[in-house]
Amino acid sequence: MRFKDVFSIIGPSMIGPSSSHTAGAVRIGRAARQTLGEAPLEAEIVLYGSFADTYRGHGTDLALVAGLLDYPTDDERLPDAFAHAAQAGMRVELRAARTPEIHPNTAAIRLRGEKGRVFVKGRSIGGGSIEMVAVDRFDVKFTASYPTLLVFHADREGTIAELSGTLKRARVNIGHMQLDRESRNGAALTVIECDQAVPERELKRIGRLAGVARVRMIDLTAKEGIS
Amino acid sequence: MRFSSLSQLKRLCEEEGSSMSDVMIADQAAETGQSEEKVFRQMADYYRIMREAVGKGLMEGRKSRSGLTGGDARRVKLHADGGEPSLGADAASAMAYALAVSEVNASMGRIVATPTAGSCGIIPGVFVSSQERFGWEDDVLVRGLFAAGAIGYVIANNSFVSGAEGGCQAEVGSAIGMAAGALVEMRGGTPEQAVHAVGLALKNSLGLICDPVAGLVEIPCIVRNGFGAVTALAAADMALAGVASAIPSDEVIEVMLEVGAAMPAEHRETAKGGLARTPTGRRIMKELYGEEGQA
Structure with a gap:
């Protein structure tokens, strides 16, 4: 079933x-x-396909910036997102891509915050549903329809077991899970779609596991303010 | 969900002596692990947003972001109230309300996608005007939204609800079917009549292409929402009168899939065919984007 509820x-x-x-x-x-995990100071957005062709008429640019401000989809500040971003000290650069992409509605976003940087690529697949397909150099595929845990870690044995053990103790059920690594013994990213949001304390616990570099929780069901 | 077709949904209702909305509320709660009260509250929030959008669209009559559209909802409402609308005042109001919500959508206001933003006017148009006319409590309408959702769930999973995949029949067409079936239930019709209303409505929009000028959700999307609300009222009336869909509704949904899949890409939201490629459609696109590029 493509549509679940x-x-x-x-x-x-x-909006x-x-x-x-x-x-x-x-x-x-x-x-x-939320993948960056803090308010961005700089955002570089590249639009592909139909996003690039029609973003002005659809307010796709405003919508992306509203998202970077962590606004939910029905936030009435959306039409003024650029002004709010400027007030928040966020510098936004937006351009249309010169190269094609597989999916017509794709955006690639490079963010810099006070503490870190991140690159992501996402597709809008219809009806407001999305698919995130890249995080930094990792291939991913998650819809952000569920609370989603991103764990950046070193590729070593036992990390997944410890990770899932921590979730088990927090009584969080795993709905879907995937792992991509740059190379053997290199950097890896595990993406876990959960049935429940992972409590802050457990996120910290996961962050302290051996070999874990950082942990991010993506939860678009929350109203706003998660970072 | 315990159903994936309209005939299964109808059978469940008949076996349990419940309505489509009862089944949808129970199944939604089971699927998400939330209480029925919580699920109901979320839908009640959505109904409140729909009614606000009707009010906003009629009051403000604001222009769309592109400047192409706006103000038609007010025109139609004035005509409905003061003139002698050929449709009768009630159907004309439903049409005005549907236009209002679609205009709010085009002007970057808040709406609820039902099932999409392009078709967001039809269900509020039918629901809000019916509430005024019949004096229903909000709960009746909120339940009606679950019935509409159950119908949409079947259509979406057996065919499609996006113009890019299946043309306008999939967006506006689906919304008409959902509104018609839900209205039958709200007016006391049987689940069987509600399912017939869906088939009757869908048959009337089979083949409708998605050809938005400049790729925007405005021309012809907004007026099609107005027409859609009226068609939903008509389909509900036929079903309540005892008219059956000779081709079972589930088979009509399959036809929608067949027709949508056969539609050329030009007619599926690419703005490369239909009204978008008329001389005027091309001129508008050129004025908006400065070139006659792709929308």
Whole structure:
């Protein structure tokens, strides 16, 4: 079943005009910000395909920036997102890509915050649903429909077992899980879609596991303010 | 969910002596592990947003972000209230309300995608006007949204609900079917009648292409929402009168899939065919984007 529940049919509540070009774009921006884990100071956005061709009329640019501000899809500040970003000290650069992409509605976002940097790529696949397909140099595939845990860690034995053990103790059920690594014994990223949000304390516990570099929680179901 | 077709949904209702909305509320709670009360509250929030959008669209009559559209909802409402609308005042109001929500959408206001933003006017148009007319409590309408959602869930999983995949029949068409079936339930019709309303409505929009001028959710999307609300009222009336869809509704949904899959890419939201490629459509695109590029 492509559509799993009644609120994927009635909903989301959103600022118009387009579920794919506006609401989906907000969610991609928000997933990017939560992957960075702090308020971005600089954002470099590249738009592909139909995003690049029609972003002005659909407010896709405003929507992405609203997402970077961690606004939900129905936040009425969306049309003024650029002004709010400037007030928040966020510098935004946006351009259309010169090269094609597989999916017509794709955005690539490079962010810099006070503490770190991140690169993500996301696609808006219709009805406000998204698919994140890249985080830094890792291939990923998650929809951000569930609370999603990103664990950046070293590729070594036992990390996954410790990770899942911690989630088990926190009574968090894993719905889907994937792992990509740069090389054997190199850097790795594990993406875990959970049925429940992972409590702050458990996130810290995971962050202290041997070989874990950083942990990020992406939760687009929360109203705002997660970072 | 315990159903994946309309006939299964109808059978569940008949076996349990429940309505489509009862089934949808129970299944949604089971699927998400949330209480029925919590699920109901979220839908009640959505209904409140829909009604606000109707009010906002009628009051402000604001222009869309592109400047191409706006103000038609007010025009139609004035005509409905003061003139002698050929449709009758109630259907004309439903049409005005649907236009209002679609105009709010085009002007970057807040709406609920039902099932998409492009078709967000039809269900509020039918629901809010019916609430005024029949004096229903909010709960009736919130339950109606679950019935509409159950119908949409079946359509979305057996066919499609996005213009990019299946043309306008998948967006506006689906919304009409959802509104029609839900209205039958709210007016006391049987699940069987509600399912017939869906089939009757969907048959009327089979083949409708998605050809938005400049790729924007405005021309012809907004007026199609207005027409859609009226069609939903008509389909509900036919079903309540006892008209059956000779081709079972599940089979009509399959036809929608067949027709949408056969639609050329030009007619699936690419703005490369249909109204978007008329001389005027091309001129508008050129004025907006400075070139006659792709939308």
